[in-house]
Amino acid sequence: MRPGTKLFIGAGLMLALALALFVSPFASSSPDGLNKVAIEKGFDDTAEDHALDGSPLAGYAVRGITDERISKALSGLIGVLMTFGVGLLIFGVVARRREKEGQPLGEST
Amino acid sequence: MHIPDGFINAGTSLGAGAASAAGIGVALRRTGDWLEDRQVPMAGLVAAFIFAVQMLNFPVALGTSGHLLGGALAAVLVGPWAGMICVSVVLLVQALFADGGLTALGLNVLNMGIVTSLVGYGTFVALRKVLPASKPAVSAAAGVAAALSVVISSVAFAAEYAIGGTGTAPVGAVAAAMVGVHAIIGIGEGLITAATVGMVLSVRPDLVYGGWGVAAPLDAGPATPAAQEAK
Numbered sequence: 001m002r003p004g005t006k007l008f009i010g011a012g013l014m015l016a017l018a019l020a021l022f023v024s025p026f027a028s029s030s031p032d033g034l035n036k037v038a039i040e041k042g043f044d045d046t047a048e049d050h051a052l053d054g055s056p057l058a059g060y061a062v063r064g065i066t067d068e069r070i071s072k073a074l075s076g077l078i079g080v081l082m083t084f085g086v087g088l089l090i091f092g093v094v095a096r097r098r099e100k101e102g103q104p105l106g107e108s109t
Numbered sequence: 110m111h112i113p114d115g116f117i118n119a120g121t122s123l124g125a126g127a128a129s130a131a132g133i134g135v136a137l138r139r140t141g142d143w144l145e146d147r148q149v150p151m152a153g154l155v156a157a158f159i160f161a162v163q164m165l166n167f168p169v170a171l172g173t174s175g176h177l178l179g180g181a182l183a184a185v186l187v188g189p190w191a192g193m194i195c196v197s198v199v200l201l202v203q204a205l206f207a208d209g210g211l212t213a214l215g216l217n218v219l220n221m222g223i224v225t226s227l228v229g230y231g232t233f234v235a236l237r238k239v240l241p242a243s244k245p246a247v248s249a250a251a252g253v254a255a256a257l258s259v260v261i262s263s264v265a266f267a268a269e270y271a272i273g274g275t276g277t278a279p280v281g282a283v284a285a286a287m288v289g290v291h292a293i294i295g296i297g298e299g300l301i302t303a304a305t306v307g308m309v310l311s312v313r314p315d316l317v318y319g320g321w322g323v324a325a326p327l328d329a330g331p332a333t334p335a336a337q338e339a340k
Contacts, residue, residue, distance in 0.1 A: 008313050009150045016154070016161040024164035028174035032166060033290040034110050034266065036173040041283050043276025048115035050207035058207035060164065075206065076164050083160040083202045087153035090198060091191070094137055095144045 013084060020076030024060075025069035110178060110262065110291075111203070112217055112269075114210030121273025126215025132223045133197055139190035143334050151316055152187050156195040158305075159183060160202060167297050175294030178221045178262060181229025181255035182302040185247075185319040186309065188333060189230035196222035220265045229258035233319055242322035244310045251319065252303030256295035263291035 003011070031039060038044035056063040057075050065071040117125075144152070159179035166174035179199070183192030197218050203209055209217045236250035267284035270276070274283070306317065314320050318333045 003312055005147070005150070005313075005316075008316065009154050012154045013157060016158045020161040020164055024161070027164060027176075028166040028168045030166070030168060030172050030174040032110060033169070033173060033175050033263070033287070033294050034112065037283060037286040037290060038116065038276070040286060041276065041278035043116065043274065043278055043283075046115045046275040047113040048210070050113065051211045052204060052207045055205050055207055057205050060206050060208070072164075076161065079164075079202055079206060080157045080161050082205075083199055084153050084157035086202060087156035087195065087198050088149060090194065091140070091144060091149045091152040092146075094141045094194075095146050095149050097141050 013080075016080050016084075017077060020080045021073045024076045025072045110176075110217075110221055110266075111200075111209030112213040112220070112266065114212050115275060116210075117213065117216055117269050118273040118275055119212065121269055122212045122216055125219045125269065126212075129197075129215040129218040129223060133194065133218065136190040136193050136223075140188070140194060143188075144191065148187075152191050152195060155183050155186050155192075156198045159195060160199045162301060163199065163203075169290065169293045169297065173290060175291070175297055177298055177301050178225050178259055180222055180225025180262075181233070181251065181258040181298070182305055184226040184230035185233055185251040185254070185302070185306055186317055188318040188335065189226045191318075192230070193218075193222040193226040196226065216266075216269055220262045220269075224262050224265045225255075225258040228261045229254045230319070232257050237319070244307065244314065244320075244323050247310060247317070247320055247323055248303045248307035251306040252299040255302035256299035259291050259295035259298045260288060263287040 035044065050058070052058060057078065060075045061071040062074045065074060159177065159182065162177045163179065166176045169175045180192060180196050183195040186192070187195065200209055200214060200217050200221065204211060204214065232254035233250050236253060237247065240246040240250055264284070267280065267287050270283050271280040309317055310320055310323065314323055318335055321335055
């Protein structure tokens with residue numbers, strides 16, 4: 001049987017949370033493609049400090065939690081939930097605008 | 110792939126910011142043309158999933174890693190316009206994690222969101238035209254499109270470096286190195302994208318924007334513009 005939309009979204013969100021919580025702490029910490037190229041080609045030192053380096057979530061860690069893996073896992077959990085929330089908000093506004101504009105002419109004057 | 114502040118000069122970053130703002134403006138309008146309330150959770154989920162998977166850096170070569178960009182994946186799942194909004198939401202939240210510069214946000218939206226969604230979706234549609242209308246073919250088309258989107262995204266960075274790079278390394282060398290490493294990262298992007306699209310197709314094919322022709326509409330019928338066009 002086909003899962004309902006609510007079940008599907010719930011399961012998908014659980015999967016995203018599980019990946020952030022249990023897999024991200026074990027992800028590679030090597031520089032990514034761009035950073036590696038920057039190091040190799042000698043322009044990595046042109047990077048400036050991030051304006052939000054003082055953020056309590058800076059560097060995918062939760063300030064105050066010293067265990068590196070737990071800190072990263074929790075930051076991932078927060079990030080996934082925040083992204084879902086911001087996404088719902090923005091797409092919700094976009095969809096509502098459509099519903100409003102979709103009204104037949106003359107109905108809202 | 111997140112560009113930190115400083116790699117690209119302020120003028121070029123500002124230009125990319127203006128281009129990105131215009132692109133996202135179009136994306137919001139185009140998405141508003143078709144997105145219904147009941148489709149909002151799927152779009153939110155795609156953004157949240159990309160945030161999670163972008164944390165999963167995989168090793169690509171000695172001392173180098175790569176991670177999903179997700180623009181092509183999002184484009185296949187929710188369409189190219191909503192897709193680039195998903196990646197932009199991810200980049201916005203990532204600013205709180207001090208990932209990707211603030212003045213470089215426009216550059217990152219352009220490279221990781223807009224370029225990947227458009228290149229990914231364009232390639233996906235072209236492949237679907239020559240491939241059979243089956244679920245494995247849709248997954249494969251998504252995977253190949255995603256791999257290509259990463260390489261083109263790295264070319265976009267090279268172009269920005271050519272215009273406003275603050276480093277002294279020659280443009281040709283930077284471009285060659287970027288394309289070289291991202292060709293390998295692209296394989297990972299392609300595999301993750303194909304697997305994810307395949308997973309959604311197997312349980313809820315009707316939720317895949319690019320799944321026209323393989324999703325038997327059970328209730329409301331094909332809701333996305335792509336599905337209506339193909340009808």
